[in-house]
Every structure is written in structure tokens, then in C-alpha cells.
Amino acid sequence: SYGQRKNISATTSSYTEVERGPANTRGSYKVIDGSFTGYNMDRYNNRPLYCNHMHAFILTGDRPYIRFMNDPYIYGSLMIGVIRDGKGKWLHHFSERTSMYFPGKMEWHLNDQSMPGLNVVLEAVTMESTPGMSIRMHLEGNNRKDQIVWVFGGASRRPAKKRQNLNWAYDVTIDTTLLTEEFIPEYCSENIISFDGKRFTILPPAYEPEKGFQRHIIAGMCSAKSKMVVADAHLWEDLPKLITSKGAGLPLLCGIIDQTDCKNIYWTVEGNTTNEYLSAGAYTDPVKAFENGIARIRRITSQVVVNTPDETLNAAVASGCIVADARFYPPVYVHGTMAWNLPFPGWRSLFGPISFGWHENIKQEARHYISFQLKESGKKEAMADPKLRYTGQSPSSRFYGRGRIDHRDNGFYNFQSQFFDQLCHGWHYTADRELEEILRPALELHLEWIKDCFDPDGNYVYESYINTWATDSQWYNGGDTVEETAYAYYGHMTAMKMAERSGDIESAERHRKETEKIKKALIDVLWTDRSGHLASYREQGGHRRLHEDTWLPSIFLPVDYNMLTPEQAIQCLYYTEWGLERNKMPFGGERCWSSNWVPSQWSVREVHGGDNYHLALAYYQTGLPDMAWELVKGNYLRSMCHYISPGSLGDYYANDFADIADMFNRVIIEGMFGYSPDYPCGKVGFKPEFPSYWDFASIKTPDFSLSFKIDNLRSIYTLSVSGAAILECKFPVNTSRVNEVLVNGKRAKFDIIPGFGQNYVSIIIEKCNKAEVVIRCRGKIARNVxxxxxxxxxxxxxxxxxxxxxxxxxxxxxxxxxxxxxxxxxxxxxxxxxxxxxxxxxxxxxxxxxxxxxxxxxxxxxxxxGILSKKIDRIPPDTRWETVEMKKSFNGDIRDIFKQDYLNPRPNTVSARIGSDGYAAWTFAYWNYFPPEITLENVNKMQNPEGLLETPAGVPFAWNQDTSKNIAFTSLWENWPNSVTVPVNNKGSAIWFLVCGSTNPMQTKIANAQLIIRYADNTIEQVELVPPVNFWALSKWGVADYDYGRDRFCLPEEPPAQVQLGTNCRAMLINHKTKKDIEIRSVRLECLSQEVIIGLMGVTLMK
Missing domain, CATH: 2.60.40.10 (Immunoglobulins)
Incomplete structure (x- = not known):
């Protein structure tokens, strides 16, 4: 079983030095006996412990410095120290520190060279139900002259600089300065302290009472007899001076425990609004509070228990339990336990509790949000919002009309497609009639809403409108896409089953036809035959081109919803192995980047754990378990053992984050252990896929249990389900022959199904609650995939x-x-x-x-x-040049490129598009990002005596001295012509172009424009401008630019030739070897991509 301490609620019997091994490495943790263990790590504040379904939390870390917070109040900090022979030291400054994060509980084993013989074990948990913390300290080797000193204080309002709630503000992944932040004595200002015997209270300053915030009070107890004093917080670093000081402007509660034989000392600290606190009773017994807190953690972590050969995975599942439980603030789940501690209906925030069996919580959230769904509305047409620079929809749009969940938590994203998607998933887990009654009419309305909003042309392929976690700064400009199409397919599939269960044959048939049309259209519209995968999107207008450079959601979602054949699925997955960046992790496993789209403004190109776990799930579903395991391993080892917070299911943007934690939970349940419930149809699927070197594994959840072991040439599976169902089982085998299959001791009929590199024993077991399956094989062969x-x-x-x-x-x-x-x-x-x-x-x-x-x-x-032969690598020193006069072709000033209103064509559909400034992603309107000022201050420095622009590469271009026009713009916007033609009527060995303009990540790896060279013999040659291969935008995009440190995989080996004409004005230098001795009649620049503006600034012949 997962290595939770066997005596978790018992007193620690003795101090035992923890095995250090690889954990004795700065920055890494090793799982030992179920804990994420680190030795002499230096970090503060990097392991939060979560109170019961509320904002309150304890902030602990590698060092035993403990803070307690409940937004909007920092309740204070607990520090414990020892004075021996007149010298004192805080525990968090001890020289030998072993930190141990048992999911939900923090423990430290401590000793110090200056205090030989003294060993301390300190443990911290949250209280069972109230905002509170409970601490236990176990002492060994202390002598009778040692003084134990503890302080609690620093109760303050949320600091003015912390604009978000405290969960967000004190997430070390967001604010890494917290990793070194210790006690702040100034927080003790205005604290009102009182104490009586073992009890104490602290009243912090009031927090914005004019806004209705109630004042909080903090109360605590120490189980050992303490001499309590109010000390001067300024002296906190000097323990002997601190305990004799008098608190004045910065009062700090200080407790001194003298000459104790006590081996165990307990503290509790609780906090709440004064009214709630006083009515509930002021104090909780510290010993009982600690025991109850431990019992609560044990209940949570036993929700799902796995036992595998991988001890880190076993502990990781326990951490998954903690995070799923912590995010539930009845009646809804929040997006993150720390950063992003906000209730969102969408993103992947329900998959975790669904797969881990918290189905009543799911029903609560469904009931809550669905009650806000609009049944009627006058908002019937799409309408872009000029306040958002036309990047997104107006509050008067159909997007906010009938079928929309009209709740502030739904914001401006399309959260609800994922919300309903997850509720449908949860319903398949239970076939709960109450959930069905809530969900069915709401789902019908939702399907109507997405049809009206996202499939206006009725081709059954839907546009995705900011509908997944990674869609910040990402959009499709009205195009046909995979993501929303997959959600629509699964929604109709679920609606069909609900209709069948209710006897509504007409509705069931309507939804069945809809699923068939959607599934067919997805392939017809978006499949790339030669590359072998689904594209990211097909353009709504323009040339209706297919953008083949796809991203992860376009891969894993159709696999997840069984919209592809196995042959198509494996092709899609293979794309992620060669077409996207994969990082092999030094500690094992792999991580995959989400896209190649650059510049990588948040969040168009990330290596996101949630998407990686979803990709791993798709590998499991396709029957490629070894590749799946590499992704699972690379991601959970990185976040839990090799990042800044032990046992974290998060990343650099949030600790213990829903979109990551939930997909981790789901991939373990549905991927590795292969649980696939379809209770509406009375059946449950099992298709476990373990690493080939495992010889045992087991899991127990509220919904099912599965155990697997290999005994010689027998594979033994023991299954149970919470509700009787037909069991449809596929068990992998790597053998030359299956001799027999026994079900509950009796020979059973079975089929052999070919998989990828292995076979499956397929059996159907009649309706039951449990079964044992024994597969006896003749010999074992290696899995050869x-x-x-x-x-x-x-x-x-x-x-x-x-x-x-x-x-x-x-x-x-x-x-x-x-x-x-x-x-x-x-x-x-x-x-x-x-x-x-x-x-x-x-x-x-x-x-x-x-x-x-x-x-x-x-x-x-x-x-x-052949392609390379048309390029000039080196310019000979005796080269002669002849520039082409372009004055008559110029139609604009590059400095005004983003000072236009780009309003047409903008089809009136519910779409996210680039801003009317030609620059802004939809996020920029919210982040107050505006186009940069473009200058040409370098031009004068680059002009030679003849007035030609002399580029650093030595290529001259004619420059228009009339600076009001310096470029021939092209665009599919009506502001500029689609193409411009420049007469040449001359010969040369090569032709050079100076090109400048805009592009964006949604136009990556597709020709944004082309240069067409027309010869006197009426033949043509074409040079495509493809970002980021040979064309880059003239400036940064938002705060991002082409970055070889971060995005080298997506970029050419060397940056393409460019000329910096001024601030935010990068022009590209393009060359092409021309046909020998044949005159060039003209060159034409033709724009191909929507939402870009690309211009020609110069043409020069190389003689």
C-alpha cells in the first residue's frame, strides 16, 4: 500500500535518521515510507497544507517555519527554538534537517551540532473542520536545563502589495522570493495579545471594515505549561534577549517551557471571524485536535490507494487525493489550491474528483451552476466587442444568450463546454438518476448553444472559442477546429444515451445522426493525409487552407472520445514524437511541449502537465503503455520530486493546480488501471496497461478495485465494482500462446485481439460485482512495439x-x-x-x-x-548591385502598420480574432498590451552617400527620401491590396528583397505570403515567407519574441537574415538565385494568411 506511516496517529516512538540516499541533493526529494523527503533543503514556505474545504491554509516548508493564513488575514507565524547554556537557536536554523511531506502532513527530523544528543521530531497538520493548525513536537535527548521557546505572532491584514487572495499571493511558484522569507516583525504591529494559563488570543488590526469585512480573532493553546510573555518582535533573531524583552510597538507572544521531562508537546491555533469563533467556543484540546487532524488526512488519502513497484507513484496518488479534496469549496471546485484559487466552471477541474469517486461533490457543482443557465434570451446574433478591439464577443452577443451559464464564475471564457463535458463523464461513472435529471435538459440547451455559436455554417466542425486551459493568447479566427468538435461529439453521444434511457427514441435518433455527421466531418475537413494527423484548424475565409502545424489538444481529445480508428490514433500520437518538442528528463521519463507556435506569449506554447497527462491517457487508450508511462513519469517526478514544492501537482504558474492534478488522477484511474465505466449501458470496461517490467499492481477506490500479479506464467486479475455490471475486459499479454482463461475458477471463452506490439485477451463477464481472472500462457516474449x-x-x-x-x-x-x-x-x-x-x-x-x-x-x-542551391550563403567581395526603384509601388509607412483600423473582412461569427489594430491577441485587451511604437532611427545611419540603404550584410536598397511612404503593404484586410507587383525588367544572378510586416503564432509554419518572380520567358519562381523559418514579425508580440533560449526547437538553426531599421522595426533580408541570362519582368508580393500585414520595402539585383 502507499507508504502512509503505519502509526500515523500514534506518538513517534523514537528519532530515527531518515535514509538519505539521492534525497541528499539540493533541489530534489525522494519518497521514503510514503513521504517526499528532503535533506537539508533551504526553502521556506514551499509546502502548503490545506484546511477543510476553505481558503485557510498552513504554509510550511523544508525548514520548520510555520505560518497560518485565512484570507484576508495572515494569522501569524509559529517558531520553536531551544536555549541551551545561554545560547539559543530556532528549529528552522538547525544544522541537520530532514523534511518529510506525507501528503496532507508535514514532518521534520532535526538536530544541531551545537546541541549534541538533542533530537526533535516536529509534525504539522490542519485541524479537522475549522480554520486551524495542530502541531506536535517530540523530543529526545533534551537535558533538564534546556529551555523550549515558542512564539506565535505577526497577525496582520493582507499586505497592500498582495492584490490577490492570500492563497494566490503566497504561492511560491508565483513569488519565488517567498522561498527565503522568514519572520517579518513589522506584521506584529497593532496586535492585541492576551493569555491565561495555557491559552492565548491575538486580535489583529481590522481589515477594511468599511467594506463589511469582519474582524478576525486568533486563539491557541500549548499542552505544556508555558511561561507566556509579550516580547519585542524586533529581537526575534536573538532567543535569550527575546524572552527577557518587553513588547511595545511590535508585540510578539512568547512561551518558555523550562526543565521539561515532557516528550510530546502540542499546539493548536485557530482563527475565524469574532462572531463565528466566539459562538463555536474558544479553544480546542491540542492533543485531540492533532489526533483528529491526522484522522482526517488518513480518511482523505485512503480515498484511493495504489500499491505498485514504484513507491513515488504510490505517494503521488495520495497527493492527488489531497489536492482533489482541498479544491472543493462547497458547492463548487476551485481552479487552484494556491494560485488561481478561484471557482471556474471549466478547465479540467472535475476529472480528478470524478475519477477518485467524489461523486456527490460533482452533483453539487452541477446543481449550482446549471441553475444559472439561461432558458430564454434576446441575444441571438454574434457581435464582436469594440471595447476588446473586436478580439472577442460583446456582452450582447449570442455567446451570452440562451443556453449560457449566466454566472460570474463563467467569465468571458467558454468554460462551459468543458464543464458539460466533465459532467457527462461523471454521469458515465454512476448513471445517477438525480444527476441525469439535472443534466439532461441543461445538456440539450448547451448543445443548442454551441451549435448556434460555433457551427454557424452547419458543416459539423466547430470553432473553438477560448475553451481550454491553454487558450490564453490563442485563437482560430473563425476556423474549423478539433477541440469544440470533440466536445460536441461527446455531448451528443451522452444526450443520445440519456434519451434512450428515457424512452425518447426520436431524440436518441437525432443525437445519433449528429454524432455520425460530426465524426465524419472531423476527418473530411481536418485530416492531413501525408502528415497523418489532425490539423489545428482550417481557415474560415481567405484561402480556406489547412494549418497542419497542430497542438496537443487536437491530438488527445479525438483519441479520448474514440473518434478515430486505432490506425488514425497512432498516427496522431506519433506526430507528438517528431513534430513537437520532447524533453527527456534526467531523472527519467519525458515531457512534451504543447505546440510550435511562436513567439510564445503566454500560453500558446507551454510544457503543461495537464496536457501531458491527457496525452499519456491517449497513449494508454491506443494501447501504447510504455510511451504513456514515460510521459506520466517525466511529469510527476518533475513536479513532485525535482521542483520547488515536495509532492506538488503543479508547475511554475501554480502549486497543486487543478488542470494538472485532475489529469494526473484521471490517467492513473482510466489509463494505467484501465477503468472505463459506462453504467448508463450497464457495463464497465477494464483495460489495465502497466509497465512491462511490473509484476504486481493494485488499486482501491470507492468505485472499483483491481489487483494484478504474475505467478510464473499466470497473470491473475482480481476485480470488483461498486455497482453490479457486465465487465468487458481486455488484458494485455506478451506470449506465444494463451493456454486457457479462468473466470472465478471456471474455463471461459475468450478472444485474442492484436494490439501494437502485444495482444489482448478479450473476455466478457456476465453482470457481477467481482471476479477473478486467471490467464495461463505458454512462454513469455518481450513487448516489441x-x-x-x-x-x-x-x-x-x-x-x-x-x-x-x-x-x-x-x-x-x-x-x-x-x-x-x-x-x-x-x-x-x-x-x-x-x-x-x-x-x-x-x-x-x-x-x-x-x-x-x-x-x-x-x-x-x-x-x-535543390532548395539550398537557390540561396546565397556568401556575397563575393566584387559583387555589383542594381537597385529597383519602388516609389510608385509604395502605399504606406511601416510606422503606421498598427495605427489602422482593420475591420474587414470580419465575418459575424462567435469567434476570437486578432485586434482591430492588427496586433492584439484577445488577451491583450485584458492585459493592457498595446502595439509598440515603431521607429526608423537607424535608417539615416545606414544610408550611403548615394542615398541607398546599406544593410549590414552589404546589400543596398533604394530608399524613398519621401519618408511618408516606404513600403508596399499587402494583406487580406481590405485596408491594403492582396498583392503588389513591382516592375524589374532586368537580369541578375540573384535577387534580394527587404520585407517587413506582422505575423502571429497562429500563422506559424504556413506560408504567410509569397514572392513570385516572373521571367521574360513567362515562367515563374516562388519564394514562400514562412514564419519562423525565413520571416519574423517586425517587433515583439506582447512581451514575447523569437527566443532561442526557450523555443530553439521551433526556430531555424540560425536566425534568418534581418535588418534592424529602428526600434520595433525588424525587416527580413530574403534572397533567391535567379535563372541565368533570363530577364526578370516583375516581382509580386502576394499575401496568403489572414490577419497579417506584410510589405515589400526594397528589391535589388545581384549582378
Whole structure:
């Protein structure tokens, strides 16, 4: 079982030095006996402990300095120290510190070189139900002359600089200065302290009483007899002086425990508004409070218990329990336990509690938000908001009309598509009739709402309007997309089942047809045949092009909702291995970046744990468990053991964050342990997928239990479910033959299904609550999933799977010009292609064939050489130049590029688009980001005596001395022509262009414009401008720019040639070798992408 302390509620029997091992490394933690353990870590404030379903929390850390907060009050800090022989030291300054985070509880084992023989164990938990903390200290080796000193104080209002609530303000992932922040004596100002015997109270200054905030009071007790005094907080660093000082302007409660034989000392501190506090009773027994706090943590962490060979994973699941429980502030879940401690209906905030069995909480949230759904509204048309620079929808839009959850928590995002998506998921877990009655009419309204808003053309492929966590600064300009289409598909599938259960055959048939149309349209509109994956979007207008450079949600969502065939799913997943950046982690596993979109303004390109766990789930669902495990491992080890907070399910933007923690919980339940409930249809699926080297694993949740072990050549699975159901089981096997399958001791009928690199034993067990399945195999073979190959275009290749013969193969992307199976191997000739491709080959023992994957990287060297041969790498020293006069072609001033109103074309649909300034993402209107001022101050310095612009590369261009016009703009906006043509009527060995303009991350890796060179013989050559390969925007975008430190994977090996004409004015230097001895009649710059403005500033012939 997960390594929770066996005697978690018992007194620590003795001090035992924790095994240090790899934990004795700065910045890393190792799981030992269920705790995330660190040795002599220096961080403060990096491990929060959460009070029961409320804002209140204890802030602990690697050092035993303990703070207590309940927004808007910092209740104070607890520090404990020891004075020996007239010298004192706080525990958090002890020289030897082992910190141990048992999910929900913090523990420290402490000793110091200056106090030989003294060993201290300190433990901290939150109280059972009230805002409070409970502390236990166990002493060994103390002598009778030692004095134990404790202080509590620093009760203050939320600091003025902390604008967010205290959970947010004191998240160390947001504010890393907290990692070194100790006691702040100034917080003791205006504290009113009183004490009596073992009890004390502190009254902090009132917090904004004019706004109706009630004053809080803090009360506490120490179980040991203490001499309490009010000391001077200024002297906190000197214990002997502190205990003899008199508090004045900065009063600090100080307790002194003399000559104690007591081995265990307890403290409790509680806080609340004065009215609530006084009516509830002032004090709680410290010993009882500690025991109850420990019991609460044990209840939470036993919600889901796993036992696997990976001790860190076992503890991680316990942490997942803590985070899922902590985020529930009845009746809803908040987005983050610390930062983003706000209630949002959307993002992936319900998957965690659903998969971990907190179904009543889910029902509470459903009831709450659905009660605000609009049944009627006069808002019937799409309407962009001029106050948002037309980037998003106006409050008068259809987006805010009938079917919308009209609650402040729903904000301006489309939270509710994910909200309903998760409620549908939760309903499949339970088939709860009460939830069904709440959900069904609301779901029907929601499906009507998304159809009206996001599929106005009725092609069954929906636009995604800021509807996932990663959509800050990301948009689709009205295009057809994957994400909302997947949510629509699953919503209609659920509505169909609900209609069937109610006997509404007509509605069921309507929803069934809708799912069929959506599923077909997704592939018809967005599938990329040659690349083998779903695109990010297809343009609404313009040239209706497919943007093939996709991102993670376009991959994992259709896999999750079973919208793809296994062949399509594996192609999509393979794209994330070659098309997106993968980081191999030094401690094991991998992490995958969300996109290639640059500049990477938040949050268009992140390496996000939530998306990585969702991607891992898709790998599990497709039957690729080893790749899934690499992603799971790389992410949870990084956040829990190799980041700044032990046991964290968060990242640099939030500790213990819903969108990460919930997908971790879900991937363990539904991915690794393969639990797939469909209680509305009376069945439950099991398809566990463990790492191939595990020989046991088990899990127990409120919904099911599963245990697995290997006994010689027998695989034994023991299953139970909370509600009787038909069990549809697929168990992986790696063997040459399955001899028999026993269900509850009796021989059972089974089928062998080929998977990727392995087979599955498929059995259906009649309706039951529990079953034991034994699979007896003949021999074990290694799981052989894939082989990587590097080949050249047009090369003859041979693919084999020794010792087996290939019986059939699939070439879904058309890599082969010709191919056949010869003597059990594929003999083929590669086509003239360039890129990454999959070949699937069926091979294996008779009756146990499965699909082997050949991952083939094909290089078309001839085509690549041809492209490179048209480029000038070095300019000869004797080069002659002839500039092309462009005055008559100029139509604008580059400095005014963002000073226009770009209003047409803007189809009137519910869409996120670029701003009317031609610059702003939809987020910029909220963040107050505005276009930069563009200058040309470098131009004068670059002009030669003839008035030509002499670039640093040595290429001259004619420059218009009439500075009001210096560029020939093109755009699909009506403000500028779609193309401009410049007469040349001359020859040269090469032609050079000076190009300048705007682009944005949503136009990455697609031709934004093209230069068309027309020759006298009426032939043409084209040069595509593709960001970030050879074209970069003229300035930063928001606060982001092309960054080789962060985004090297997405960028060319070297930055493309550029000329800095002035502040925020970067022009690109493009060249092309021309046809020999053939006159160039003209060059034309043609804009291809929507929402960009690209202009030609100069043309020069190289003689």
C-alpha cells in the first residue's frame, strides 16, 4: 500500500535518521515510507497544507517555519527554538534537517551540532473542520536545563502589495522570493495579545471594515505549561534577549517551557471571524485536535490507494487525493489550491474528483451552476466587442444568450463546454438518476448553444472559442477546429444515451445522426493525409487552407472520445514524437511541449502537465503503455520530486493546480488501471496497461478495485465494482500462446485481439460485482512495439520482424511507391517524400499476431539540395548591385502598420480574432498590451552617400527620401491590396528583397505570403515567407519574441537574415538565385494568411 506511516496517529516512538540516499541533493526529494523527503533543503514556505474545504491554509516548508493564513488575514507565524547554556537557536536554523511531506502532513527530523544528543521530531497538520493548525513536537535527548521557546505572532491584514487572495499571493511558484522569507516583525504591529494559563488570543488590526469585512480573532493553546510573555518582535533573531524583552510597538507572544521531562508537546491555533469563533467556543484540546487532524488526512488519502513497484507513484496518488479534496469549496471546485484559487466552471477541474469517486461533490457543482443557465434570451446574433478591439464577443452577443451559464464564475471564457463535458463523464461513472435529471435538459440547451455559436455554417466542425486551459493568447479566427468538435461529439453521444434511457427514441435518433455527421466531418475537413494527423484548424475565409502545424489538444481529445480508428490514433500520437518538442528528463521519463507556435506569449506554447497527462491517457487508450508511462513519469517526478514544492501537482504558474492534478488522477484511474465505466449501458470496461517490467499492481477506490500479479506464467486479475455490471475486459499479454482463461475458477471463452506490439485477451463477464481472472500462457516474449529507421527518398528498403513473417501491412500515409511481402518481409521503394511516416506490419505466432510499428524518417536530399542551391550563403567581395526603384509601388509607412483600423473582412461569427489594430491577441485587451511604437532611427545611419540603404550584410536598397511612404503593404484586410507587383525588367544572378510586416503564432509554419518572380520567358519562381523559418514579425508580440533560449526547437538553426531599421522595426533580408541570362519582368508580393500585414520595402539585383 502507499507508504502512509503505519502509526500515523500514534506518538513517534523514537528519532530515527531518515535514509538519505539521492534525497541528499539540493533541489530534489525522494519518497521514503510514503513521504517526499528532503535533506537539508533551504526553502521556506514551499509546502502548503490545506484546511477543510476553505481558503485557510498552513504554509510550511523544508525548514520548520510555520505560518497560518485565512484570507484576508495572515494569522501569524509559529517558531520553536531551544536555549541551551545561554545560547539559543530556532528549529528552522538547525544544522541537520530532514523534511518529510506525507501528503496532507508535514514532518521534520532535526538536530544541531551545537546541541549534541538533542533530537526533535516536529509534525504539522490542519485541524479537522475549522480554520486551524495542530502541531506536535517530540523530543529526545533534551537535558533538564534546556529551555523550549515558542512564539506565535505577526497577525496582520493582507499586505497592500498582495492584490490577490492570500492563497494566490503566497504561492511560491508565483513569488519565488517567498522561498527565503522568514519572520517579518513589522506584521506584529497593532496586535492585541492576551493569555491565561495555557491559552492565548491575538486580535489583529481590522481589515477594511468599511467594506463589511469582519474582524478576525486568533486563539491557541500549548499542552505544556508555558511561561507566556509579550516580547519585542524586533529581537526575534536573538532567543535569550527575546524572552527577557518587553513588547511595545511590535508585540510578539512568547512561551518558555523550562526543565521539561515532557516528550510530546502540542499546539493548536485557530482563527475565524469574532462572531463565528466566539459562538463555536474558544479553544480546542491540542492533543485531540492533532489526533483528529491526522484522522482526517488518513480518511482523505485512503480515498484511493495504489500499491505498485514504484513507491513515488504510490505517494503521488495520495497527493492527488489531497489536492482533489482541498479544491472543493462547497458547492463548487476551485481552479487552484494556491494560485488561481478561484471557482471556474471549466478547465479540467472535475476529472480528478470524478475519477477518485467524489461523486456527490460533482452533483453539487452541477446543481449550482446549471441553475444559472439561461432558458430564454434576446441575444441571438454574434457581435464582436469594440471595447476588446473586436478580439472577442460583446456582452450582447449570442455567446451570452440562451443556453449560457449566466454566472460570474463563467467569465468571458467558454468554460462551459468543458464543464458539460466533465459532467457527462461523471454521469458515465454512476448513471445517477438525480444527476441525469439535472443534466439532461441543461445538456440539450448547451448543445443548442454551441451549435448556434460555433457551427454557424452547419458543416459539423466547430470553432473553438477560448475553451481550454491553454487558450490564453490563442485563437482560430473563425476556423474549423478539433477541440469544440470533440466536445460536441461527446455531448451528443451522452444526450443520445440519456434519451434512450428515457424512452425518447426520436431524440436518441437525432443525437445519433449528429454524432455520425460530426465524426465524419472531423476527418473530411481536418485530416492531413501525408502528415497523418489532425490539423489545428482550417481557415474560415481567405484561402480556406489547412494549418497542419497542430497542438496537443487536437491530438488527445479525438483519441479520448474514440473518434478515430486505432490506425488514425497512432498516427496522431506519433506526430507528438517528431513534430513537437520532447524533453527527456534526467531523472527519467519525458515531457512534451504543447505546440510550435511562436513567439510564445503566454500560453500558446507551454510544457503543461495537464496536457501531458491527457496525452499519456491517449497513449494508454491506443494501447501504447510504455510511451504513456514515460510521459506520466517525466511529469510527476518533475513536479513532485525535482521542483520547488515536495509532492506538488503543479508547475511554475501554480502549486497543486487543478488542470494538472485532475489529469494526473484521471490517467492513473482510466489509463494505467484501465477503468472505463459506462453504467448508463450497464457495463464497465477494464483495460489495465502497466509497465512491462511490473509484476504486481493494485488499486482501491470507492468505485472499483483491481489487483494484478504474475505467478510464473499466470497473470491473475482480481476485480470488483461498486455497482453490479457486465465487465468487458481486455488484458494485455506478451506470449506465444494463451493456454486457457479462468473466470472465478471456471474455463471461459475468450478472444485474442492484436494490439501494437502485444495482444489482448478479450473476455466478457456476465453482470457481477467481482471476479477473478486467471490467464495461463505458454512462454513469455518481450513487448516489441516499434522500430525507428532513417532512409532516403526513393531508396529501396526491407522491413522485417524476425523471427516472424509479416502477413500484411498498412501504409496509411503513402510512403511507398511500390511494396510487396517477400519471404515474410516488406520489400518496398520509398516515394519522393520528406518527413516522418508510419508503417504497420502484422506479424507473430499463429493466432497471436500483432501490429509492429516502423517509424520511418525519410530524407529527400535531392529536393533539400535543390532548395539550398537557390540561396546565397556568401556575397563575393566584387559583387555589383542594381537597385529597383519602388516609389510608385509604395502605399504606406511601416510606422503606421498598427495605427489602422482593420475591420474587414470580419465575418459575424462567435469567434476570437486578432485586434482591430492588427496586433492584439484577445488577451491583450485584458492585459493592457498595446502595439509598440515603431521607429526608423537607424535608417539615416545606414544610408550611403548615394542615398541607398546599406544593410549590414552589404546589400543596398533604394530608399524613398519621401519618408511618408516606404513600403508596399499587402494583406487580406481590405485596408491594403492582396498583392503588389513591382516592375524589374532586368537580369541578375540573384535577387534580394527587404520585407517587413506582422505575423502571429497562429500563422506559424504556413506560408504567410509569397514572392513570385516572373521571367521574360513567362515562367515563374516562388519564394514562400514562412514564419519562423525565413520571416519574423517586425517587433515583439506582447512581451514575447523569437527566443532561442526557450523555443530553439521551433526556430531555424540560425536566425534568418534581418535588418534592424529602428526600434520595433525588424525587416527580413530574403534572397533567391535567379535563372541565368533570363530577364526578370516583375516581382509580386502576394499575401496568403489572414490577419497579417506584410510589405515589400526594397528589391535589388545581384549582378
Amino acid at each position: 516499434s522500430e525507428n529507421m532513417e532512409v532516403n527518398a526513393s531508396e529501396k528498403i526491407r522491413l522485417a520482424v524476425p523471427p516472424y513473417k509479416i502477413r500484411e501491412f498498412k501504409d496509411p500515409q503513402g510512403i511507398f511507391e511500390e511494396a510487396e511481402i517477400v519471404d515474410g518481409a516488406i520489400e518496398a521503394t520509398c516515394a519522393r517524400v520528406d518527413g516522418h511516416f508510419l508503417i504497420l506490419a502484422l506479424a507473430g505466432d499463429e493466432g497471436m499476431e500483432n501490429w509492429k510499428i516502423f517509424k520511418i524518417n525519410v530524407t529527400d536530399n535531392e529536393t533539400r539540395r
